[in-house]
Amino acid sequence: MNLDLRLDTSGDFYAQKFQPTKRDDTLILNMGPQHPSTHGVLRILLEIDGEYIVRAEPVLGYIHRMHEKMAEVMSYPQYLPNPARTDYLHALAWGWAHVGAVERIMGIEVPERAEYIRVITCELNRINSHLLWWGAYLLDLGAFTPIMYSFDDREIIMDIMQRITGSRLTYCYYRFGGVSDDIDDRFVNETREQCARMKERFKMYKDLVTDNFILRKRVEEIGEISVQTCRKYGATGPVLRGSGQAYDVRRAEPYSVYDRFDFNIPAYDTCDAMGRYMVRMDEMQESIKIIEQALDSLPQGDFIHPKAPKRAKPPAGDVYFAVEGARGKIGMHLVSDGGKSAYRLKLRAPGFSNLSLFAEVSQGTLISDAVSILGSLDLVIPEIDR
Amino acid sequence: MSDADEKSVEVPDKEKAAKTEESPPPIYTGYDLDYFVTPDDLVEAVEKLDQADFFLEDISCVDLQEGFQVVYHFDRFDQPGRVGLRVMADRQKPEIPSIHHIFPGADWHERECFDFFGVIFKGHPNLLPILLDPDYQGPPPLLKAESERKGLQDIYPDRDLTPVDVKSDKFVSEITNCSNPKYRNPL
Amino acid sequence: MIVKSIRETVAGMWSLLVGMKVTSKNFIQPNITVHYPRQSVKSLEGYRGHIELVPNEDDPFKSKCIACNSCVRICPSACISLKASKPKKAAAKEGAADGAEDKKAPAKKAKPELLSFVLDYNYCCLCGLCVQSCPSGALRYSSDVYLAGFSRQEFVIDLLARLQYQAQKKGAANG
Numbered sequence: 001m002n003l004d005l006r007l008d009t010s011g012d013f014y015a016q017k018f019q020p021t022k023r024d025d026t027l028i029l030n031m032g033p034q035h036p037s038t039h040g041v042l043r044i045l046l047e048i049d050g051e052y053i054v055r056a057e058p059v060l061g062y063i064h065r066m067h068e069k070m071a072e073v074m075s076y077p078q079y080l081p082n083p084a085r086t087d088y089l090h091a092l093a094w095g096w097a098h099v100g101a102v103e104r105i106m107g108i109e110v111p112e113r114a115e116y117i118r119v120i121t122c123e124l125n126r127i128n129s130h131l132l133w134w135g136a137y138l139l140d141l142g143a144f145t146p147i148m149y150s151f152d153d154r155e156i157i158m159d160i161m162q163r164i165t166g167s168r169l170t171y172c173y174y175r176f177g178g179v180s181d182d183i184d185d186r187f188v189n190e191t192r193e194q195c196a197r198m199k200e201r202f203k204m205y206k207d208l209v210t211d212n213f214i215l216r217k218r219v220e221e222i223g224e225i226s227v228q229t230c231r232k233y234g235a236t237g238p239v240l241r242g243s244g245q246a247y248d249v250r251r252a253e254p255y256s257v258y259d260r261f262d263f264n265i266p267a268y269d270t271c272d273a274m275g276r277y278m279v280r281m282d283e284m285q286e287s288i289k290i291i292e293q294a295l296d297s298l299p300q301g302d303f304i305h306p307k308a309p310k311r312a313k314p315p316a317g318d319v320y321f322a323v324e325g326a327r328g329k330i331g332m333h334l335v336s337d338g339g340k341s342a343y344r345l346k347l348r349a350p351g352f353s354n355l356s357l358f359a360e361v362s363q364g365t366l367i368s369d370a371v372s373i374l375g376s377l378d379l380v381i382p383e384i385d386r
Numbered sequence: 387m388s389d390a391d392e393k394s395v396e397v398p399d400k401e402k403a404a405k406t407e408e409s410p411p412p413i414y415t416g417y418d419l420d421y422f423v424t425p426d427d428l429v430e431a432v433e434k435l436d437q438a439d440f441f442l443e444d445i446s447c448v449d450l451q452e453g454f455q456v457v458y459h460f461d462r463f464d465q466p467g468r469v470g471l472r473v474m475a476d477r478q479k480p481e482i483p484s485i486h487h488i489f490p491g492a493d494w495h496e497r498e499c500f501d502f503f504g505v506i507f508k509g510h511p512n513l514l515p516i517l518l519d520p521d522y523q524g525p526p527p528l529l530k531a532e533s534e535r536k537g538l539q540d541i542y543p544d545r546d547l548t549p550v551d552v553k554s555d556k557f558v559s560e561i562t563n564c565s566n567p568k569y570r571n572p573l
Numbered sequence: 574m575i576v577k578s579i580r581e582t583v584a585g586m587w588s589l590l591v592g593m594k595v596t597s598k599n600f601i602q603p604n605i606t607v608h609y610p611r612q613s614v615k616s617l618e619g620y621r622g623h624i625e626l627v628p629n630e631d632d633p634f635k636s637k638c639i640a641c642n643s644c645v646r647i648c649p650s651a652c653i654s655l656k657a658s659k660p661k662k663a664a665a666k667e668g669a670a671d672g673a674e675d676k677k678a679p680a681k682k683a684k685p686e687l688l689s690f691v692l693d694y695n696y697c698c699l700c701g702l703c704v705q706s707c708p709s710g711a712l713r714y715s716s717d718v719y720l721a722g723f724s725r726q727e728f729v730i731d732l733l734a735r736l737q738y739q740a741q742k743k744g745a746a747n748g
Contacts, residue, residue: 005513013520013521014514014520015516017512017514030686059519060494060516060517061515061516061518063517064517064518066527068502068528069527072528074649075647077551077647077702078647078648078649078702079649080649080700081649081698081700081702082649085698095479104414104415104416105415109518145596149599152605159616160615162618162619163618163619164618164619165619166619166620166699166701166714167621167699170698172698172699172700172701173703175705180701180705204595207591207594207595208591208592208595208596209592211588211591211592212588212592213581213584213585213588213589214585214588214589227463229447230441231439231441231463231492232441232490232491233489233490234441234442234443234444234489234491236549240463240523245463247463247464252463252466253468300594310706316540316541316542316543317415317541317542318415318448318541318542319415319416320415320416320417320459320468320470321414321416322443322461329443329461331443331444331459333444333446333457333459335448335541336541337536337540337541338540338660342543343448343536344446344447344449344528346444346446346447346457348443348444348459352494352495353443353444356490356493356494357491360490370511385517386517
């Protein structure tokens with residue numbers, strides 16, 4: 001029996017490519033793919049000098065499912081459930097990006113009521129996503145209780161959504177030209193109640209966590225990302241807004257009826273993990289503001305266009321459609337040749353670009369700070385790997 | 387080449403389509419500017435976009451009869467306006483210069499493109515599989531069968547396919563003013 | 574310098590006390606989690622379980638399905654398979670495509686009769702596209718939340734047999 005473990009130091013393909021280094025006092029460490037702080041199956045190859053990171057390289061692809069190929073094989077309506085499986089936390093935004101791209105290329109009109117329903121459900125989903133991030137991020141940092149409070153709130157939102165959409169996480173609710181089911185008075189009342197409740201809860205969250213100085217020591221001045229770095233890597237969403245650039249697709253390229261609502265785009269120029277934390281906490285409150293405005297002005301009418309095509313067959317051409325997801329800009333580049341399935345569908349995952357700056361940002365930080373940085377990027381690995 | 391020209395073509399198309407009751411062509415395609423660029427001019431075009439404060443959204447690729455069409459999407463933080471750069475790569479020798487040194491974020495996007503289509507980005511420091519298994523043997527998964535491949539004319543009918551002159555002042559002024567309402571179609 | 578660090582420490586300790594207040598407030602609140610096998614949640618309305626066939630108004634043993642195959646065609650996971658007897662008069666025209674069948678159905682010719690309707694629930698992604706695409710409203714969601722089994726075979730469900738079993742049970746209960 002060979003007990004000399006040092007013999008097997010070459011590692012797998014990526015570890016071998018990572019090996020050459022000029023220093024001989026550093027250690028190569030694999031973080032993941034089963035590390036709890038990577039929220040799934042992300043693997044990061046680290047070259048460490050004691051507790052400090054010299055080099056970091058994320059290794060992707062552990063949950064790659066080739067959604068882009070599926071889009072070319074399945075017909076347009078058959079692909080409807082797929083986008084929700086990429087980012088399961090903000091499933092509706094991905095679904096919206098897909099139906100939005102098809103609607104744009106076919107010129108399908110969406111009734112006003114459907115647009116409002118989409119805004120309300122998508123924002124509820126965004127709150128849900130941020131709540132889960134909040135709980136999970138604090139779990140990474142060692143605070144166990146907050147995730148219990150966040151799941152308490154999530155549960156109520158999921159119950160509200162389940163009655164209408166039929167699912168709790170991987171929604172398949174949007175259709176070409178509308179949504180699959182109408183909302184009723186009970187949904188409106190329950191959503192209003194939840195909005196009122198959430199406002200109280202945010203105060204509690206602030207007292208319990210945001211003001212807590214142990215948290216502040218873990219997130220302030222950690223993982224500073226400048227706007228220029230964000231631009232070079234194409235980072236969007238809360239990562240960019242936490243660097244002081246108030247860029248939001250809902251405002252920059254208004255889709256649907258977002259231009260009718262009054263909401264702020266929170267931005268913090270501290271550039272650190274605290275900035276990104278604060279952006280998400282504020283964004284939930286902005287989402288509540290949008291939902292309340294949408295509920296107040298909810299028009300009557302169809303929830304799906306009566307002439308919405310059952311079997312979509314878009315004309316030849318290509319379009320790009322972008323929406324603002326909880327993690328940043330979701331884009332769909334749809335190329336159609338006039339057939340019943342897409343000729344090519346490219347999914348732009350915000351997490352993919354956001355994670356790509358990790359290698360640069362993590363240089364010279366402590367491993368425990370790298371965990372904090374990773375958490376503050378809000379990674380959803382199935383979305384990155386697609 | 388600019389969207390303004392496209393729009394003027396589209397309007398009569400739309401009227402015609404309404405008469406024949408076909409689905410009308412899209413009004414706003416999501417691109418404010420859309421160029422074909424030769425592989426040699428790519429780096430220069432991207433440098434100019436970098437100077438105009440654009441960020442790289444993603445790199446998409448389409449398998450066509452003429453070769454691989456690699457589409458770079460750029461957008462801006464302060465003013466909206468999406469610019470698409472389309473580069474045709476030869477099928478037998480799909481080589482395109484890497485823009486990794488201008489936008490480090492392009493690193494992963496180029497690797498993904500290499501993974502799915504086998505397009506080689508010259509000058510890329512680390513062109514390894516990113517999403518696929520490194521042990522995967524076989525053709526790139528998104529390659530189309532010969533019979534399914536469409537030509538440029540099938541997908542972009544009535545479109546001028548001549549590459550843009552990157553060195554011209556017109557290109558620079560167009561990309562700097564791409565949020566200009568003249569170019570920006572109403573949603 | 575010292576004053577600043579003392580002030581910081583005091584503010585930090587205060588923030589911990591505020592947090593403890595929240596925790597202790599919640600500590601005396603009633604329990605909100607549900608211990609599943611002993612209790613169950615009430616908010617199951619709207620739950621989309623696997624699909625089931627809707628019985629015919631006249632004959633609860635028969636389904637409303639007209640065997641048009643549109644659910645089979647739209648299913649993204651290809652987990653529905655159905656068999657139907659060919660309409661007798663149309664049988665002369667062999668090789669008639671599925672699409673042609675639903676055109677014939679409204680005519681006076683004999684309707685195709687559903688022989689089996691099998692759902693492979695292992696692959697179902699619960700998108701609900703089949704229910705929406707059904708022209709005769711023959712599909713609906715079941716509400717069986719606590720479905721569990723020991724093998725994959727248990728989730729290959731013959732929905733027609735299930736419908737007949739349910740009708741039988743209902744009939745026995747009524748009479």
